[in-house]
Each structure stands twice: as structure tokens, then as C-alpha cells.
Amino acid sequence: MIDLHLIGIGTGNPDHLTRAAIAAMNAADLILLPRKGDAKSDLIDLRRTICADVLSGATRVVEFDLPDRDPAAPYLRAVDQWHDAIAVAWKDEIARHLPNGGRLALLVWGDPSLYDSTLRIADRLRADGSAMTMKVEPGITSLQALTAAHAIPLNTVGAPVVITTGRRLRAGGWPANADTIAVMLDGDCAFQTLDPPGISIWWGAYLGMAHQALIAGSLDDVAAEIIQTRAALRKRHGWIMDIYLLRRATGWSAVSTGPVSLGL
Structure with a gap:
């Protein structure tokens, strides 16, 4: 046994x-x-x-x-x-x-x-x-580590959260009846396929590690920064584990932090 x-x-x-x-x-x-x-x-x-x-x-x-x-x-x-x-x-x-x-x-x-x-x-x-x-x-998930690192709640009051993958976001677009989406396993930055106005993003890579990186802000403002930072980190380390939260405007807006502790 x-x-x-x-x-x-x-x-x-x-x-x-x-x-x-x-x-x-x-x-x-x-x-x-x-x-x-x-x-x-x-x-x-x-x-x-x-x-x-x-x-x-x-x-x-x-x-x-x-x-x-x-x-x-x-x-x-x-x-x-x-x-x-x-x-x-x-x-x-x-x-x-x-x-x-x-x-x-x-x-x-x-x-x-x-x-x-x-x-x-x-x-x-x-x-x-x-x-x-x-x-x-049970252990601490990357989703918990992401919301803790950015000091944000996972959900808005009384609203659902959809946890999905980059593959599904790219194929199906924004899920119905959700104002918050947590996206995992996204190797191609599928947020690029969304219409960005009114969407905030909180992104994190290597969460909890010494070379943790965080970027947050309106998707319009920081999408290119995330793509460039992600590519640079992947090139440096040979791999990357990242996750991000997307939220449509409901009265809670992201404050842009820029990358933190990139280790570059």
C-alpha cells in the first residue's frame, strides 16, 4: 500500500x-x-x-x-x-x-x-x-499570491470571478456574466485580443520569489509594458510562471505600479 x-x-x-x-x-x-x-x-x-x-x-x-x-x-x-x-x-x-x-x-x-x-x-x-x-x-495558490502582492480583493461586492486560461480567453473572449477574470497558463498574452477601454489588469510573475515582478494599471496603459517585461524575464531565466487579474470598471481601479524587483 x-x-x-x-x-x-x-x-x-x-x-x-x-x-x-x-x-x-x-x-x-x-x-x-x-x-x-x-x-x-x-x-x-x-x-x-x-x-x-x-x-x-x-x-x-x-x-x-x-x-x-x-x-x-x-x-x-x-x-x-x-x-x-x-x-x-x-x-x-x-x-x-x-x-x-x-x-x-x-x-x-x-x-x-x-x-x-x-x-x-x-x-x-x-x-x-x-x-x-x-x-x-493545501497550499497558497498563485492567485492568492497575486492578489496579496497587489493588495487587492479578488472580487467586487457580490460579483462572481471566472478563473480561466489564456487559451480559452483567446478563443472565447471575455466570459459572460463576469466582471473579474483570473487568467492562468497564458504563454501568448491573450489580453491583447480584448478591447482594452474600461479594463484594469494586475499582473505578476515569479510570485513570492526573489525576482518577483508586478505591473498594474489600465490595460490601455500597461499592456505593452507587460509584454516587454515578460519577454525580458523569460529570456533571462529561461522560463516564466505568471498570472494576471482582469477587471472591468466597477468603481475599483488599478494604480499603475510599474515592474517591481525584476531581477534584470
Whole structure:
């Protein structure tokens, strides 16, 4: 029997860890850390740092190479095949390092519930007949880190918030019946497809990290600045994780801050 613990570790700052997360890490027999290639070495380095900071017992830490997603295949098919391959990689590491069962922990950026597929990949193992229990320790999401960094509320009074992706924003435009949109996984700055008058944006990259960057203002005023800053940061670090909030004018307006702590 494998007792799988999925632990939300926030957005890169070790201070984001809850006491429950630290306890779960120390209770594990094994923590698996995925490597994603040289271009994202900061991500594995952060996980290593977190483990070094909080582990005080006999928990083993093992790194493994994460399979690549096929960029040539249609998106949904590519993601499905990628998740299958990751599940196989997990299964191989479990067989190698926990052949007699035990407590396995996986560290998840942000929280496992929000635009992360770790839970779905774990379900593949259970559907495959693997004897497994599963528990989740929630973490600070990039959305929480964004609103905290800008010191703004997520919603307007009594109004809904839509959480979506850049892909869907580009394909479908502004969602109906929403005055606030949180946009994740946007590699192409899909806000460029919107009619900007009356829209405010709060953008953040590398939230919680030393090179955190923030820009806010009316979309008319700061869209080009965000695009240029994002490109410069991606070139410097080889990768970027960013998120932004869009809001139509309802009496709450953004104050332009310009980029903060760019690390350039």
C-alpha cells in the first residue's frame, strides 16, 4: 500500500509552507522531485532548497526526469498522453524506491486543486489497480499570491470571478456574466485580443520569489509594458510562471505600479 501525500508548497517562497505541509514532508518515507530540464533548473533548485530547509528526519529525496509533452500533437491529446507517461514514471520510481509500500510525498506548486494535474495523474495509478490512499495538504495558490502582492480583493461586492486560461480567453473572449477574470497558463498574452477601454489588469510573475515582478494599471496603459517585461524575464531565466487579474470598471481601479524587483 502506498500512502500518497500531495503537498501544496506555494509559489516558490519557503515561507509559504504551512505547518501541516512541513509535518507531512517529515512523515514521508520518500519525496519525489521531478526534473524538467536545464531551462527550468530554478524550479528543481527551489524544491531542493525547501527540502533542505524543512526535513529533519530520515525522509529520502529522489529526483527523476519528467517526460516531455509532445508539442506537435493536438493540445488535449498531447496533455492526455503526457499524463499517461508521467503516471508510468511515478509507478517506476515507486517500484524502485518503495517496493514494499510506504508513505510517498509529491510537492505541488501552489495548490493541487488549481490548474494542476497531479490529482488526475494519481487517479490513473489507482485506476490501474495500484493500492493507494491519497491525502492533500493545501497550499497558497498563485492567485492568492497575486492578489496579496497587489493588495487587492479578488472580487467586487457580490460579483462572481471566472478563473480561466489564456487559451480559452483567446478563443472565447471575455466570459459572460463576469466582471473579474483570473487568467492562468497564458504563454501568448491573450489580453491583447480584448478591447482594452474600461479594463484594469494586475499582473505578476515569479510570485513570492526573489525576482518577483508586478505591473498594474489600465490595460490601455500597461499592456505593452507587460509584454516587454515578460519577454525580458523569460529570456533571462529561461522560463516564466505568471498570472494576471482582469477587471472591468466597477468603481475599483488599478494604480499603475510599474515592474517591481525584476531581477534584470
